[in-house]
């Protein structure tokens with residue numbers, strides 16, 4: 001079975017926060033990027049870089065002392081690129097409440113060879129209906145991004 005999911009968790013520290021104890025958005029984005037990197041680096045078994053991050057909206061404040069649980073799952077794989085769904089939950093360790101959703105985003109990661117050129121990756125195995133739906137949605141976004149880039153290049157060359 002392919003390894004296409006990974007979870008990392010981290011307790012938020014004062015050096016990651018503003019003066020009121022709110023964790024900087026960039027700190028959370030860094031954890032998300034690391035999680036997307038790790039899952040795709042392991043999948044591709046070669047270097048990977050972030051090519052795109054879709055919309056990010058922070059639904060919950062994250063405070064010093066909170067546990068951030070970040071999970072990443074590869075939803076779609078093209079020839080050299082992978083789309084990863086990254087989800088962040090936050091748990092207040094002073095309470096008995098379960099973790100709550102804080103934000104999520106899709107990251108596109110591209111595998112690179114030793115010459116930093118896009119490198120081919122294994123096809124993604126689909127194991128159930130849910131993964132089939134995620135794959136189809138990922139493919140639709142991949143094609144839309146490709147068309148958008150194509151049109152941007154065309155407009156630049158006009």
Ligand SMILES: CC(C)(COP(=O)(O)OP(=O)(O)OC[C@H]1O[C@@H](n2cnc3c(N)ncnc32)[C@H](O)[C@@H]1OP(=O)(O)O)[C@@H](O)C(=O)NCCC(=O)NCCS
Nearest residue numbers: 049050051052077078079080081082108110118145146149
């Ligand atoms: C991402 C990067 C490797 C793409 O290189 P490129 O020569 O444009 O590659 P290609 O056009 O052949 O595209 C390669 C794959 O990446 C995908 N891709 C490229 N740019 C993309 C973008 N902006 N959004 C989504 N997917 C993208 C393509 O769809 C293609 O996927 P496929 O092989 O599965 O069909 C290159 O733009 C790069 O190195 N960017 C900087 C990455 C980086 O440093 N990130 C860290 C931020 S500091």
